[in-house]
Amino acid sequence: MKGLDDRPPPGPFRPGFWRSPLRGPWLTSFLGSALLPLIVVCAVTGFLSHAAYLPGLGDNRVGAEGSLDLLPAIDWPTSPAWLYALTQGLHVACGVAAIPILLAKLWSAMPKLFEWPPVRSPAHALDRISLALLVGGSLFVFFTGILNIQLFYPWDFSFVRAHYYGAFIFLAALVLHLVGKLPVARRAFRDRGVIGPLRADLAHTEPEPSSAHTTAPRSPAAPTISRRGLLATVGAGSLGLFAIAIGQVAGGPLRPLAFLAPRGRTGDGPNGFQVNKSFGASGIDTGATGPDWRLVLDGPRRVELSRHDLLAMAQRTEDLPIACVEGWSTTQSWTGVPLSALARLAGATGPVELTAQSLQRAGSFRQATLSAEQAADPRSLLALRVNGADLSLDHGYPARVIVPAAPGVHCTKWVGSIEFRQASA
Numbered sequence: 265m266k267g268l269d270d271r272p273p274p275g276p277f278r279p280g281f282w283r284s285p286l287r288g289p290w291l292t293s294f295l296g297s298a299l300l301p302l303i304v305v306c307a308v309t310g311f312l313s314h315a316a317y318l319p320g321l322g323d324n325r326v327g328a329e330g331s332l333d334l335l336p337a338i339d340w341p342t343s344p345a346w347l348y349a350l351t352q353g354l355h356v357a358c359g360v361a362a363i364p365i366l367l368a369k370l371w372s373a374m375p376k377l378f379e380w381p382p383v384r385s386p387a388h389a390l391d392r393i394s395l396a397l398l399v400g401g402s403l404f405v406f407f408t409g410i411l412n413i414q415l416f417y418p419w420d421f422s423f424v425r426a427h428y429y430g431a432f433i434f435l436a437a438l439v440l441h442l443v444g445k446l447p448v449a450r451r452a453f454r455d456r457g458v459i460g461p462l463r464a465d466l467a468h469t470e471p472e473p474s475s476a477h478t479t480a481p482r483s484p485a486a487p488t489i490s491r492r493g494l495l496a497t498v499g500a501g502s503l504g505l506f507a508i509a510i511g512q513v514a515g516g517p518l519r520p521l522a523f524l525a526p527r528g529r530t531g532d533g534p535n536g537f538q539v540n541k542s543f544g545a546s547g548i549d550t551g552a553t554g555p556d557w558r559l560v561l562d563g564p565r566r567v568e569l570s571r572h573d574l575l576a577m578a579q580r581t582e583d584l585p586i587a588c589v590e591g592w593s594t595t596q597s598w599t600g601v602p603l604s605a606l607a608r609l610a611g612a613t614g615p616v617e618l619t620a621q622s623l624q625r626a627g628s629f630r631q632a633t634l635s636a637e638q639a640a641d642p643r644s645l646l647a648l649r650v651n652g653a654d655l656s657l658d659h660g661y662p663a664r665v666i667v668p669a670a671p672g673v674h675c676t677k678w679v680g681s682i683e684f685r686q687a688s689a
C-alpha cells in the first residue's frame with residue numbers, strides 16, 4: 265500500500281474525479297488548433313492598434329510618460345481610409361469569437377490544473393508555471409477586452425496598458441505552450457485523425473485511451489453528448505458571437521445583428537449614428553459652443569476664426585469612418601475645412617504635426633496629436649457638417665477633427681484650438 269503522503273488530496277486531485285469521456289489529447293488539440301488562428305489575428309491587430317495610436321507622438325501613447333513601449337513605432341498610414349475599421353473590427357470580432365473556444369479548451373484541460381504531485385521535476389515545475397501564465401494571461405486579456413467593449417471598468421488600472429502588457433505575458437506563455445504541446449497534438453491527430461472522432465455519433469463515442477499525464481479519464485462515465493455535438497455547440501456559439509460583433513463594423517443589413525453592442529444608433533436623421541462621449545457627459549458649458557465660439561490656430565501665426573469664417577472657406581466633403589478601438593465603426597459623409605488649409609492659415613510651411621484641443625476640461629481623449637502625414641492628407645478635415653446637416657452637439661458641434669484610417673480617438677470633438685508644430689522628420 266502506498267504511504268498516505270503519496271495519495272492526492274480528495275476531490276479534483278484524485279485521477280478518478282474527472283470522468284467526462286470526451287476529454288483527452290485529441291479534443292484539447294482540436295480546440296487549440298481552432299483557437300490559434302483567432303489568437304494570431306487578435307495579436308497582430310492588437311499590435312497594429314498600438315501602432316495606430318501613434319506611440320511615437322507623446323499624447324497618444326499607451327502608457328503615461330516614460331512607460332515602456334515594447335514595440336518600435338511605425339508610421340500609421342492614412343490609406344485605405346477603412347484600415348483601422350478593418351483591423352480593429354477583426355480584433356474585437358475574433359476576440360469575442362474566441363471566448364467559447366477558450367472556455368471549452370480550459371474545460372477540456374481542467375484535470376491538468378489539479379495534477380498531483382504538484383511538481384514532479386524542475387522541467388515539470390517550469391511547465392506548470394507557464395501553464396499558470398497561459399491560463400491567467402488568456403483569461404485576463406480576453407475578459408478585460410470584453411469588459412472594455414461593454415464599457416464596464418470594474419478596476420482602477422489603465423485598461424490599455426494592462427491589456428497590452430498582459431498580451432505579452434500571455435503570448436510568451438503561449439509560445440512555450442506550443443513548443444511543448446506540438447508533439448502531443450501531432451500524435452493525437454496521427455492516431456485519431458484530424459477529424460476522425462467527429463464521425464462518431466453518441467452511441468459510438470468512446471473515451472480516448474488513458475495513460476499517466478493525459479487528460480483522458482481513468483474511469484470514464486458514459487457519454488451524454490458526442491464530441492461532434494460538443495464541438496458543434498462551441499462552434500455555433502463562436503460563429504454567432506462573430507456575426508453579432510462584425511455587424512458593428514460591416515454596417516448595412518448586418519448592423520441590426522449587433523444587438524448586444526452598447527453603442528447603438530441615436531435616432532434617425534443625419535446625426536443618427538453612434539456617440540462615444542455625449543455632449544452632456546463632456547462637461548462642456550453650452551455657452552462655450554454658441555456664437556461666441558472661436559477656433560484658435562496656434563502656429564507661426566495666431567489666428568482666431570468663427571464658425572462663420574470657417575464656413576466661408578473652401579469646403580471639402582469626404583466619406584470617412586469613425587472607427588473606435590471598441591470595435592465599432594460607422595462611415596459618414598463629413599464636410600469642412602482641410603486641416604492642411606488651416607495649417608497654411610496659421611503660417612505653417614513644410615511638414616507639421618498638430619495637436620487638436622477640445623473645449624472639454626476633464627476626462628481622457630480631450631486632445632489628440634496627428635502625425636505630419638495625417639495633418640497633410642487633403643481628406644483630413646475639421647468637419648463642420650455631417651451628411652448635409654450641421655454637426656449635432658453630440659458629434660462635436662461647432663467643429664470636430666476627422667482623419668482617414670485613424671482610430672476614432674484621434675477625431676477630437678468640440679475643438680477649441682489647434683496647435684501646429686514643425687515636424688521633426
Ligand SMILES: Nc1nc2c(c(=O)[nH]1)N[C@H]1C(S)=C(S)[C@@H](COP(=O)(O)O)O[C@H]1N2
Pocket residue numbers: 537538539540541586587588589622623624628629630631658659660671672673674675676677678
Ligand atoms: N473631446 C472629445 N473628443 C472625442 C472623444 C472624447 O471623449 N472627447 N472621444 C473620441 C473617441 S474614443 C471616438 S471613438 C470618437 C467618437 O465619435 P462620435 O461620438 O461622433 O461617434 O470621438 C473621439 N473624440
Ligand SMILES: [Mo]
Pocket residue numbers: 540587588589590672673
Ligand atoms: Mo473610441
